[in-house]
Amino acid sequence: MNIKLQKSTLHKQSKIAITGSKSESNRLLLLQALYANISIANISNSDDATLMQKALKSSDSVKDIHHAGTAMRFLTAYYATQEGQKITLTGSSRMQERPIQILVEALQQLGADIQYTKNEGYPPLHIQGKTLQGNQVTLAANVSSQYISALLLIAPTLENGLTLTLNGKITSVPYINMTLALLNQLGVQTNFEGNTITVSHFEATQETKHFTVESDWSSASYFYSLVALSEIETTITLSAYKENSLQGDSCLAEIYQKFGVTTVFNENTITLTKTHEATQETIKLDLKNAPDIAQTIAVTAFGLQLSCEMIGLHTLKIKETDRLVALKVELEKLGANVDITDKSLHLHKASKINENVTIATYKDHRMAMAFAPLALRVPIEIEKADVVSKSFPDFWKDLETIGINSH
Incomplete structure (x- = not known):
């Protein structure tokens, strides 16, 4: 057209x-999948947020997120932590040209089981969910903030939390701060000092947390x-x-x-x-x-x-x-x-x-x-x-x- x-x-x-902001919406949708006691108002009606919701609700073994880059990064981290689930995460032809190796290697440092099914370093990915035992990751600081946020969003579910060290000058600090602020609102303890971010382990309470997306x-x-x-x-x-x-x-x-x-x-x-x-x-x-x-x-x-x-x-x-x-x-x-x-x-x-x-x-x-x-x-x-x-x-x-x- x-x-x-x-x-x-x-x-x-x-x-x-x-x-609503698709950046906030997708972060909250992932947290809602990890912690059921979250309600979200004013969720984005964008394709990206719709595809994220569809993937999270689907019981299919192949999850196709088309062109939704945020969903690809966030769901890679999410499914890596889902013990017993085996899924293939794929997307559009352009998505299969967008690099994801940095995030995959970071998750593998934590113990994730992720394999490339086509080209090394790019989607599609075969992910076998498991309990991740690691709690320390080092990344280049100038990578996409979506890689960093993907790791931070799953961090509270890790038994020993996560210490993330960023080497060099950090890119897109506001997006990292957005992720940390939403974790804080949920009740998760975090610290961002210099080039080190720490996120503590968090157990959900029975109380429902209400979020309204800006x-x-x-x-x-x-x-x-x-x-x-x-x-x-x-x-x-x-x-x-x-x-x-x-x-x-x-x-x-x-x-x-x-x-x-x-x-x-x-x-x-x-x-x-x-x-x-x-x-x-x-x-x-x-x-x-x-x-x-x-x-x-x-x-x-x-x-x-x-x-x-x-x-x-x-x-x-x-x-x-x-x-x-x-x-x-x-x-x-x-x-x-x-x-x-x-x-x-x-x-x-x-x-x-x-x-x-x-x-x-x-x-x-x-x-x-x-x-x-x-x-x-x-x-x-x-x-x-x-x-x-x-x-x-x-x-x-x-x-x-x-x-x-x-x-």
Whole structure:
């Protein structure tokens, strides 16, 4: 399904309710599988969270999580601890190209029985669940935080807990802190000091623990982009959000001040207002703690005809696609000049934006959503637009609600 977006103008005032964070949802779903006394409200309606729930409820010996990367990492750790269960964990063709050896080797250090069924270091995996006796693991600190969180989530079930040592400079600290905060809310004792994380063994009590998932900040990023590209005084109110968020992408509120967008927190909502034009010609950012918003920021800067330099992007090469290459190719179709390395992107100031360009989405939900706000500047077509269901199934409907017209 392709969507052609007409050149549009946002309504002056809009309100949108956004589904729960898939990052929080998937962490809580795994904890719920380990500890039955957990209830969860506002679970994400994304494909990723739906696939996670389906896999956990299924009694099939083959679990296919399609393109859900978080589910692949978290379920690898989960099934390694499920004594007596034998399962094969597989996914889409792209998922079978995404590395998992670092996590598998860490689990094997704890005593896990995991075998590759196809290519060494990649899914599918054959996992024979057992009681893991180990309690110490060492990892490179710059690996995907999902590997680290997968280990932390199963840690309270280990008889002696877990001591995790991270070598080097740590990547995506907010996602690690999110995992630890949810464990703390459950009642698990944790400590994160320097490059060492410890998680104590935990036995569930009879008391039910209630969790409400905060809405997804990554999904909010596209509305920040829309407001930045709109006229002065345009406002969009989004729910449900917290000022003391666990999500690393909540840094959007600070970052988008550079693009002229002010954020006001009020109870469980945020109101985004275009208050001024961007004051800097070049936006410089280190996104090592929030790489998922890089695509949105690059497109915002391009649409405002600003230069943009972003570093800390090394994890983008192993996402749904190589997001750095994809960004360069699609932005240059629109008239941009982009330089990339394996961990950075430099967008040069553009003099014009080409109209009626068709944006390829590479089976990547964020490519579709990041480029959509350019409809405020030029007509644009988004190829295979239904890919947004991975994280934000209502995206196109919500865009129509606030004034983006399609045909």
